[in-house]
Amino acid sequence: MWNEPYLETCCRSALHRLCLAGAVGRPAGQRDDPCLVRMEGMGFVRDDGQGRFFVTDEGEARHGREVLKIADGLKPASAPHE
Template sequence: MWNEPYLETCCRSALHRLTLVRPHGRPDGLKDGPCLQRLAGMGLARARPDGRFEATEAGLDRHATEIARKRA
């Protein structure tokens, strides 16, 4: 049974971008800023002290099971 909150397409893309830039993080204030905030609220991303966002372990797991799985 599916029990995970639904991710809009834009938020799925934002999560994928977080996995691509791993150590660098994504700065706030870009077009995907609202999605980064939403992902942070869901526990899939977090804001770092330097103002950039990075994926959490939960975000990396969600990406692996939902987004990367479709690319394989």
């Protein structure tokens, strides 16, 4: 049974961009702010309070399952941001 909150296409794209940003995060004020704020409420994103968004562990896991299409606990052979 599906028990996770649905992510719109725009939110999946915003999550992917956030994961690609890595340790520097994404600055606030971008077009994907509404998606990042929405995902912050879901626990996938955190705002550092200084104008940057960062992915959480939960967000990384969701990104892997939904965007990269990998199973829980597994990593892709060559992760794009490593």
